[in-house]
Amino acid sequence: MAKSKPYKRRIFIINPKFQIKFSLYVAGLLIISSIVYPFIFDTFVTGMIAQLKNGGANQLASATTLKWKAILTTLILWQVGITTIVFISCIFISHKVAGPMYKLVKYLTSVRDGSAGGKLYFRGGDYFPEVAEEVNETFDSIQENYKNDFVYISEVHAYLNNLSMVVPDDKKVVLNEINKKLTEIQSRFHNL
Numbered sequence: 001m002a003k004s005k006p007y008k009r010r011i012f013i014i015n016p017k018f019q020i021k022f023s024l025y026v027a028g029l030l031i032i033s034s035i036v037y038p039f040i041f042d043t044f045v046t047g048m049i050a051q052l053k054n055g056g057a058n059q060l061a062s063a064t065t066l067k068w069k070a071i072l073t074t075l076i077l078w079q080v081g082i083t084t085i086v087f088i089s090c091i092f093i094s095h096k097v098a099g100p101m102y103k104l105v106k107y108l109t110s111v112r113d114g115s116a117g118g119k120l121y122f123r124g125g126d127y128f129p130e131v132a133e134e135v136n137e138t139f140d141s142i143q144e145n146y147k148n149d150f151v152y153i154s155e156v157h158a159y160l161n162n163l164s165m166v167v168p169d170d171k172k173v174v175l176n177e178i179n180k181k182l183t184e185i186q187s188r189f190h191n192l
Helices: 016-054 058-113 129-164 169-190
Strands: none
Touching: 016 058, 058 129, 129 169
16 A cells, blocks of 8 residues: 655745745844844944054955955855844744644634534644634534534424414414524534
């Protein structure tokens, strides 16, 4: 018997508005917080270079300036790389949040449309598996209440049918309307 392949995620941006906004927010915080360090170092190194020039060590000042520019360029490229990695990581992490929310919305829509087929499950590794469990338990409870209500409505319906045989004709019209409504309600229970 051949083993089935595990489900692989192919689309990582399920909710672009949330995922990109979240990733940009985190990457933006990273950029803002990391901009401080190059400015501090630049102020320090430029001050040292100015002291070297004032002290007559122009050749050392020029060499230090070139080294500092190379270091600053490396720091900037490093920061761009780290920010890109953080942005992409946030897309993957937010996918584990957006995926379950997307599936939950689809499931609730199918419940409302009457086409829900079974229980709600999230993929392995997704966040909030307890939400799927809670939704399933809630719908199980609702179904159990529907079954109990259906039994009671059936009993009332049978009682009113029997009662309509012994009441005066002027009351039968009211009982027939009530029975008609109960039949309508019962048919909705059958569709659940």
